Amino acid sequence: MKYYKDNREYIAALEKNNDLVRIKEEIDWDMEAGAIVRKVCEDKAPSPVMENIKDYPGHRYFGAPIATYPRLATVLGLDPNSSIPEIADEYLKRTKGNPPAPKILDKSEAPCKENIITGNDVDLLKLPAPMVHEGDGGRYLGTWHFIVAKDPDNGDVNWGMYRTMVYDSKTMVGPVLPFSDMGKMLHGKCAPRGKTLPFAMVIGPDPISAIASCAPSSIPEPELAGLMMGESVELVKCETCDLEVPAHAEIIIEGEILPDFQLDEAPFGEYTGYRTSPREPRTVYRVNCITYRNDPITTISNMGVPTDEGQLLRSFSLGLELEKLLRSQGIPITGVFMPPESTHHMMVVGVKPIYSNIAAQIAQLAFGSKLGPWFHQVVVVDDSIDIYNYAEVFHAFTTRCHPKDGIHVWDGVGTPLNPFATKFERTWSKGPKVLFDCTFPVDWDKNDLPRLVSFKTIYPQDIQEKVLARWADWGFNRK
Amino acid sequence: MYNYDIFVKELDELKEDQEMELQVRDLAPGIHKYAYKWVKAKVSANPDTYPQKLQIRFGRGQAYENAYSIQVLGEVNKFPQKYL
Numbered sequence A: 001m002k003y004y005k006d007n008r009e010y011i012a013a014l015e016k017n018n019d020l021v022r023i024k025e026e027i028d029w030d031m032e033a034g035a036i037v038r039k040v041c042e043d044k045a046p047s048p049v050m051e052n053i054k055d056y057p058g059h060r061y062f063g064a065p066i067a068t069y070p071r072l073a074t075v076l077g078l079d080p081n082s083s084i085p086e087i088a089d090e091y092l093k094r095t096k097g098n099p100p101a102p103k104i105l106d107k108s109e110a111p112c113k114e115n116i117i118t119g120n121d122v123d124l125l126k127l128p129a130p131m132v133h134e135g136d137g138g139r140y141l142g143t144w145h146f147i148v149a150k151d152p153d154n155g156d157v158n159w160g161m162y163r164t165m166v167y168d169s170k171t172m173v174g175p176v177l178p179f180s181d182m183g184k185m186l187h188g189k190c191a192p193r194g195k196t197l198p199f200a201m202v203i204g205p206d207p208i209s210a211i212a213s214c215a216p217s218s219i220p221e222p223e224l225a226g227l228m229m230g231e232s233v234e235l236v237k238c239e240t241c242d243l244e245v246p247a248h249a250e251i252i253i254e255g256e257i258l259p260d261f262q263l264d265e266a267p268f269g270e271y272t273g274y275r276t277s278p279r280e281p282r283t284v285y286r287v288n289c290i291t292y293r294n295d296p297i298t299t300i301s302n303m304g305v306p307t308d309e310g311q312l313l314r315s316f317s318l319g320l321e322l323e324k325l326l327r328s329q330g331i332p333i334t335g336v337f338m339p340p341e342s343t344h345h346m347m348v349v350g351v352k353p354i355y356s357n358i359a360a361q362i363a364q365l366a367f368g369s370k371l372g373p374w375f376h377q378v379v380v381v382d383d384s385i386d387i388y389n390y391a392e393v394f395h396a397f398t399t400r401c402h403p404k405d406g407i408h409v410w411d412g413v414g415t416p417l418n419p420f421a422t423k424f425e426r427t428w429s430k431g432p433k434v435l436f437d438c439t440f441p442v443d444w445d446k447n448d449l450p451r452l453v454s455f456k457t458i459y460p461q462d463i464q465e466k467v468l469a470r471w472a473d474w475g476f477n478r479k
Numbered sequence B: 001m002y003n004y005d006i007f008v009k010e011l012d013e014l015k016e017d018q019e020m021e022l023q024v025r026d027l028a029p030g031i032h033k034y035a036y037k038w039v040k041a042k043v044s045a046n047p048d049t050y051p052q053k054l055q056i057r058f059g060r061g062q063a064y065e066n067a068y069s070i071q072v073l074g075e076v077n078k079f080p081q082k083y084l
């Protein structure tokens, strides 16, 4: 199975695909690098590698690492022009089977140990954390990274992408939402006991490990990464705590998460395309060791209006997990698609509507699942609609969803990042949910059903073929 | 041109000409720019009262158009001793 052991191999592959731009001029870490990555995301332009960062000789940036479907296809060893369903098939193929246990490398074989800094020499400000957007609460070192932690009771290892802002030379701070895996360890186990939680933050992880860390899968992330790679992910022991980190990552930051002391964090440009969640006391990371590769490459994701990798990947993997959930319940769906432009707020489901209220059943399962907090709109269309075709879905939505009977609203769990939510809802993670049922009711008389008037549905096959056979000759473009 | 900035919810959190404990960001150019520190300081809405300029920002990062001035009297440690 094709995969890239580190970002250096992956960058070379993108370069071969003409999907990478190297910038040799000096770039300021203070907003300029962020502005470049933002424009790259908005233009769907090639990934930038910035090789000369102001104040930080020897350091480099890699921006927008997986912000497009062609890059995701490349990560999965596919042709960059693969369609979304082809990418989804490959992803599903790679996430099935028996996950291999990670392989622990000796320190001497692990590039991330090329430089080791401990004790008083540790200074986070010697790393080129970018000021990603004007007006952010600080410089964010953790934008495309993950945090490794171990459950204090059962030893389960979690990799999770939780953003981190540099507070001072030895301190970072960031939100760890209470329903996330690390949130449960921290708020549910460590905080009540007054115990610190050792952590290791991985900056510049290989692309598959990064995907695993933000995927909503039930397989532990180090194993999920191995499964997706087709062989064990290579880890190495941390210097100062009982954790393992990917041996080929660029920078590792080790330390402890504090159970009983918080600092203000944010504002920050978020995946919704806004700065929404308020500045407030959040989780504090105290740092006691930094290890890094020679000429390290810091990854930057710049969250804002679509499309960045957070939106793309989370939409993709949330959609696929929800598809698995619905299939596991035997619901006759044709597929699930979360458009990244919805910032994974909208789940579009195609279904064969074989019984009444099948759309409500789908929405209740989806909203009631572990993934429910991350989205609030479910659109259910029938199996005649191509769920990846925005025009078809939009047409079904505007014509088939009954404004009273087709819209169902429930209370649910939300996130503080929802731009539409009230202050109260954001504070208490409350999230209203809505279903748009765009299927015609099954109790309607079949002969009374509105008939779709399109070239493909309204003309006999022989007429369609006759017209198509001469289409190009008449001077129309063939499509 | 600003030496420090500070995030506030409301302007009247800043009591003018009184010694206050504030969490500010150092804006001096270089690798320490934007690092936070707790300081004892006096501030004024008049940009010329104290020697250094203070930029005010609100909760979503919006910069207040008028400059304040600030005199930093010393740093304060807020970190629990057990974690230092």
Ligand SMILES: Cc1cc2nc3c(=O)[nH]c(=O)nc-3n(C[C@H](O)[C@H](O)[C@H](O)COP(=O)(O)O)c2cc1C
Pocket: A143, A144, A158, A159, A160, A161, A162, A163, A164, A174, A175, A176, A177, A179, A180, A181, A182, A183, A213, A214, A215, A216, A301, A309, A310, A311, A314
């Ligand atoms: C770029 C990016 C930044 C994220 N930042 C945060 C964050 O700051 N806090 C958080 O709780 N989740 C954040 N998430 C979502 C988590 O990564 C996501 O829920 C992930 O699945 C962690 O899963 P787990 O808690 O189920 O292990 C972020 C996701 C991405 C892609």
